[in-house]
Amino acid sequence: MKRDTLIFDLIEEELDRQEEGLELIASENFVSKQVMEAAGSVLTNKYAEGLPGKRYYGGCEIVDEIETIAIERAKQLFNAEWANVQPHSGAQANAAVFLAVLKPGDKILGFDLSHGGHLTHGSSVNSSGKLYDPYFYGVNKDTGLIEYEELEKVALREKPKLIICGASAYSRDWDYEFIRKVADKIGALVLADISHPAGMIARGLLKDPLPHCHIVTTTTHKTLRGPRGGLILLGKDFENPFGIKTPKGEIRMMSSLLDMAVFPGIQGGPLEHTIAAKAIAFAEALSDEYMEYILQVKTNAQAMAKAFTDKGYNIISGGTDNHLMLIDLRNKNINGKVAERVLGEAGITVNKNMVPFDDKSPFTTSGIRVGTAAVTTRGLKEKEMQTIVNLIDQALMNPENEEKLAEIHDEVNDLMERFPLYK
Ligand code: PLP
Secondary structure (H helix, E strand, C coil): CCCCHHHHHHHHHHHHHHHHCEECCCCCCCCCHHHHHHHCCHHHHCCCCEECCEECCCCCHHHHHHHHHHHHHHHHHHCCCEEECCCCCHHHHHHHHHHHHCCCCCEEEEECHHHCCCHHHCCCCCHHHHHCEEEEECECCCCCCECHHHHHHHHHHHCCCEEEECCCCCCCCCCHHHHHHHHHHHCCEEEEECCCCHHHHHCCCCCCCCCCCCEEEEECCCCCCCCCCEEEEECCCCECCCCCECCCCCECEHHHHHHHHHHHHHCCCCCHHHHHHHHHHHHHHCCHHHHHHHHHHHHHHHHHHHHHHHCCCEEHHHCCCCCEEEEECHHHCCCHHHHHHHHHHCCEECEEECCCCCCCCCCCCCEEEEECHHHHHHCCCHHHHHHHHHHHHHHHHCCCCHHHHHHHHHHHHHHHHCCCCCC
């Protein structure tokens, strides 16, 4: 077949969009060329069900080496005793953990989606909320901070088997130690889903959940700056406390239950091209350049939060400890949906987001979420954070003014031209 120009032209267009626009979606980043090269390599041709050295297919000697390197690097990066690098995504990593430690109908306790949690932590539209019995904790209405007392109250009352911490839109650090103490009172396991701040945790900029939480999951493509994918970690392996047995009646270690939950539990063949790209990203994340990068991500987020606050924007919780912030736009008389569209017209990509105690629907929302992981990869620093906030403010103050939005779009393009990506 001749080259599929329809698709390749669209990929070229997407490259232009990424190069020219201002990417503020908190869950996105730009991988290095070598990560992309590995993700687009011949490894996509290979079937490798099973684990290194224990495969159900022949010809796996080379992918065994690659996957072993990925596992070792993940362990080194997070100071973990065990890792599974096969989950196709963050959602798959979480689903595998649930399959490994829960039975259908078991109670789980997670961070409320409408307060910043993630769909896979018990939402009614996700398998986690359909297969298991979800309960939630949230943030305080005045402070925007997680109500740990409420978490403890619900945990002691409902006695969930699994407490999940981690979020998609929470800008503060977590008290993993406290959550573990609560879990120990009721014999529950703790899962930390560090998908968003993984890179910051790996390099010591935020508290480390591994010593406290039984199991840790993450995506590999947000602050970690790897290919799209998931990862499961154990700070320390342990015997399954609920006594769940294998079909042969054996009690297994948690590492073994998790391996089996990923494959054959919820996945077939692992994506070895993605695993190779993960291995490269893990090595990159261990480098001095990455350390400089992730420090700048945090500095930029703080500079951006301050610039928004100075312009009268309401940042939930009043600031940020990580790479993102959630902005309540209600005092600016614009909703999240309109803000997302208007900023899109100005060449700035953000996502609309519910804010805690939102009175608008998830389709409209009262807020937007912004993050600095992607723009920091482009090389932008504190000075540009101020420029970005000025541009966002001008756009949101002129939502119907096409001319003004086009002007801002040109300014965005000029700005980004100074910080080339792949070209
Ligand atoms: N967990 C959290 C906290 C997330 O923010 C996300 C994605 O945004 C996921 C899980 C799901 O990751 P994926 O989109 O790779 O399935």
